[in-house]
Amino acid sequence: MKRIILCLAAMMLVASSAFALDLEYFQVYTPKDGMTADEIMQIEYFVKYTKFARDAYLEGKAYFVDKSGSVREKETLRERITLGRKSDDIAYKDLVMFTSPQVKGLATLTWTYMNPKRQQDSWLWIPSLKKIRKISAANADDSFLGSDFTVEDILTRKFEDETYAMVGSENFKGYTCEFDKKTYFQDTPCFVIECKPVRSPWYYSKRILWVDKKTGGGIYEEMYDSLGRKFKYIFKDYEIYKVDGKDYPAQVLLEGKDLRTGHRTTIINTVIKFEVGLSEDLFTQRALMQSRW
Amino acid sequence: MKKFCLVLLLCLTTSLAFADDRFQFNGYIKNEIGLRTKEQSYLQKNKNIFELAAQYKLMEDELVLFGKAKYFYDFAYTKDKLDKAGHYMQHIQRTEWLRDLYLDYNKGPWFLRLGKQQVAWGQSDGIAILDRVNPFDLREYWQPDFVDLRIPLWMANINYAPKLNSNLQLLFIPDFEESQAAPPGSPFTFRSYTLFDNFMKSSAASFDINMRPPAKQFEHATWGLQWSDRIGDMDYTLNFLYGPYYTARNTTRFIPPPIVLPAGKFIVDRAFKLWRVYGGSFNRSFTNPGPMQGITLRGDFAWYNDEPTYFGDPNAGSSKGIVRWNNIFWLLGVDKYVITKWLVSFQYAQYIMEHKLATNNTFPAYQQVPLNSYTYGAQDRLENIFSLKISTNFMNDRLKPEVLWSFTDDNQGKVSPKLTYEIQDNLLFTLGWHYFYGNETDSNGQFRRQNQVFTQLKYSF
Numbered sequence: 117m118k119r120i121i122l123c124l125a126a127m128m129l130v131a132s133s134a135f136a137l138d139l140e141y142f143q144v145y146t147p148k149d150g151m152t153a154d155e156i157m158q159i160e161y162f163v164k165y166t167k168f169a170r171d172a173y174l175e176g177k178a179y180f181v182d183k184s185g186s187v188r189e190k191e192t193l194r195e196r197i198t199l200g201r202k203s204d205d206i207a208y209k210d211l212v213m214f215t216s217p218q219v220k221g222l223a224t225l226t227w228t229y230m231n232p233k234r235q236q237d238s239w240l241w242i243p244s245l246k247k248i249r250k251i252s253a254a255n256a257d258d259s260f261l262g263s264d265f266t267v268e269d270i271l272t273r274k275f276e277d278e279t280y281a282m283v284g285s286e287n288f289k290g291y292t293c294e295f296d297k298k299t300y301f302q303d304t305p306c307f308v309i310e311c312k313p314v315r316s317p318w319y320y321s322k323r324i325l326w327v328d329k330k331t332g333g334g335i336y337e338e339m340y341d342s343l344g345r346k347f348k349y350i351f352k353d354y355e356i357y358k359v360d361g362k363d364y365p366a367q368v369l370l371e372g373k374d375l376r377t378g379h380r381t382t383i384i385n386t387v388i389k390f391e392v393g394l395s396e397d398l399f400t401q402r403a404l405m406q407s408r409w
Numbered sequence: 410m411k412k413f414c415l416v417l418l419l420c421l422t423t424s425l426a427f428a429d430d431r432f433q434f435n436g437y438i439k440n441e442i443g444l445r446t447k448e449q450s451y452l453q454k455n456k457n458i459f460e461l462a463a464q465y466k467l468m469e470d471e472l473v474l475f476g477k478a479k480y481f482y483d484f485a486y487t488k489d490k491l492d493k494a495g496h497y498m499q500h501i502q503r504t505e506w507l508r509d510l511y512l513d514y515n516k517g518p519w520f521l522r523l524g525k526q527q528v529a530w531g532q533s534d535g536i537a538i539l540d541r542v543n544p545f546d547l548r549e550y551w552q553p554d555f556v557d558l559r560i561p562l563w564m565a566n567i568n569y570a571p572k573l574n575s576n577l578q579l580l581f582i583p584d585f586e587e588s589q590a591a592p593p594g595s596p597f598t599f600r601s602y603t604l605f606d607n608f609m610k611s612s613a614a615s616f617d618i619n620m621r622p623p624a625k626q627f628e629h630a631t632w633g634l635q636w637s638d639r640i641g642d643m644d645y646t647l648n649f650l651y652g653p654y655y656t657a658r659n660t661t662r663f664i665p666p667p668i669v670l671p672a673g674k675f676i677v678d679r680a681f682k683l684w685r686v687y688g689g690s691f692n693r694s695f696t697n698p699g700p701m702q703g704i705t706l707r708g709d710f711a712w713y714n715d716e717p718t719y720f721g722d723p724n725a726g727s728s729k730g731i732v733r734w735n736n737i738f739w740l741l742g743v744d745k746y747v748i749t750k751w752l753v754s755f756q757y758a759q760y761i762m763e764h765k766l767a768t769n770n771t772f773p774a775y776q777q778v779p780l781n782s783y784t785y786g787a788q789d790r791l792e793n794i795f796s797l798k799i800s801t802n803f804m805n806d807r808l809k810p811e812v813l814w815s816f817t818d819d820n821q822g823k824v825s826p827k828l829t830y831e832i833q834d835n836l837l838f839t840l841g842w843h844y845f846y847g848n849e850t851d852s853n854g855q856f857r858r859q860n861q862v863f864t865q866l867k868y869s870f
Binding site for chain 1: 435436437462464473475509513515520522527529532534554555556559568570573574576637642644692693694695696697698702703704705707744745746749750752802804805806807831833834835837869870
């Protein structure tokens with residue numbers, strides 16, 4: 117009997133490992149009790165980069181609030197096409213366009229590759245030059261467009277960039293958003309996972325991440341420096357969008373705060389659409405060149 | 410001005426009439442102040458600029474009408490110091506107020522942009538190698554943004570994408586505009602213009618200046634062709650341009666008086682010679698792990714066929730004629746982020762002139778030296794050009810320092826540090842300095858007495 121249980125356990129482990137290592141694009145995955153930290157994090161990344169949807173369209177506003185309370189606002193339009201194409205290694209392509217007056221027209225096209233060691237390719241449409249410039253990949257620890265998120269927080273951090281350990285399972289105490297003063301995810305069942313960067317030294321020594329058991333989305337994380345001091349937190353609110361009978365979890369609000377400077381960034385996705393039938397032709401240099409602004 | 414008001418009124422009326430998703434507009438009001446810091450300090454610029462752009466989607470994204478109008482007035486030219494150049498520098502000239510007016514048609518592999526527009530080719534930053542489709546407005550030298558430097562032209566811009574990530578672009582440009590330069594008496598007047606102006610003023614002879622723009626014929630239109638594609642991780646283009654050279658080349662003849670009197674006549678023909686540009690560009694970012702990871706390499710190459718080039722006596726600062734040479738201009742640029750958010754961008758370019766003397770045997774060799782058209786100084790037949798730009802940001806992108814140093818192997822160049830601060834949403838303040846150094850016969854060195862502290866205050870809406 118003991119042998120059978122061991123055998124079953126081993127089979128389950130093998131099955132779950134295979135599952136964890138081979139998540140198929142355009143499927144919806146949710147974490148389950150009993151999964152390893154690695155498996156849960158694979159799902160978390162899958163949700164983060166909306167690999168369940170063939171395409172996504174987002175209109176958003178970002179609010180930059182400094183310590184004194186001064187607020188700056190930027191508006192963006194973001195389109196993503198998920199390809200998961202092995203022939204040319206393309207995982208997905210992103211197009212981010214700024215729509216607020218001061219930077220209207222500024223647009224970035226980014227291709228992300230399936231090979232986890234490969235950096236992204238990025239092209240920038242610069243209205244003041246009326247020209248496309250190929251740009252070097254920004255350093256992963258650089259601020260993302262001046263926000264309190266880093267480039268890797270939003271765009272580039274991959275499953276392979278960290279090692280994971282399960283801290284436990286608990287009901288999240290809730291987060292009161294500084295932007296709208298609402299409390300989110302109170303008593304929501306979560307996995308708590310410790311994520312340590314492979315790169316060392318790096319700008320953080322670990323992240324403690326709360327992953328919603330229902331959606332697989334990382335809803336809250338605390339970042340610690342090399343001395344073990346908490347220096348930043350990030351909160352993400354998700355909503356479920358019903359598309360073709362599937363439940364797509366989408367980030368509707370992100371809030372990050374740098375505890376060293378007191379600066380806070382809140383991003384609100386005001387319009388979210390999935391499976392709108394975006395053509396890959398939109399994610400080319402020619403499409404950037406057509407910018408009128 | 411009347412036309413500008415009309416366009417503004419039209420835009421505003423349209424915005425009220427079509428206050429929906431199909432109509433969008435954007436614009437800015439900007440003040441630019443430039444103060445000379447070398448020797449006798451004076452206000453070189455106090456320019457107020459208004460720009461308004463609007464688009465209307467006639468059929469979703471398939472058919473879109475776009476227009477952009479601009480007006481400026483420079484108060485510095487009301488002062489005694491600069492009033493002589495005021496007629497040409499103080500406000501918008503002729504049809505310059507209309508920056509863009511075109512219709513976009515986008516369907517399947519086809520993309521057509523028909524109307525007044527600008528087209529930018531090449532990968533170089535701040536150096537026009539392949540970027541020769543439009544003429545340039547150099548009244549403030551190469552200091553403004555390139556979007557303001559290019560003079561838009563009426564053209565048909567026809568694009569066809571036979572496959573993903575590739576594009577064939579055909580340009581047919583029946584329009585012609587001359588590249589602009591500052592008139593004598595402006596802060597950034599080219600030395601060659603000043604020398605010629607002085608010559609005219611000191612001469613007892615009269616001057617008959619004839620503009621000879623290209624004939625309005627099909628064969629004198631400008632044609633452009635660009636093929637863009639991707640091989641592996643590298644983007645490349647192949648380019649061809651044929652048309653009139655946008656900068657006039659002067660040929661001066663002296664007609665002596667019929668009897669011996671202290672005067673005669675100089676006939677100056679300002680002609681725009683036909684030339685061709687054959688070239689290509691590339692860019693590649695190294696994305697795979699290794700020592701090159703994070704580096705972007707980019708480059709331009711151009712072979713200028715029949716480029717009209719002045720020759721003459723650089724010591725006297727006088728041109729003796731024009732030769733049509735085949736010259737080469739190429740550039741290699743490297744960009745990389747270092748230490749988190751510091752972007753370092755380095756460019757190296759070479760301008761290689763054809764190595765032969767002008768074929769005109771009526772002048773001695775010392776009067777057959779190729780000339781720098783900006784200064785009438787000697788033009789090196791091999792010019793090495795460098796530029797280094799370092800930029801970063803602080804305070805969550807609110808404060809952006811940048812320094813650009815461009816120089817050549819002749820110990821001449823320009824250093825331009827600047828600091829941009831976002832005061833609040835849509836309100837930007839810039840403080841900067843242009844420092845020129847070198848010999849007066851060099852492109853940058855000629856402005857070594859025009860070092861300038863400048864400010865810009867821009868409100869966007």
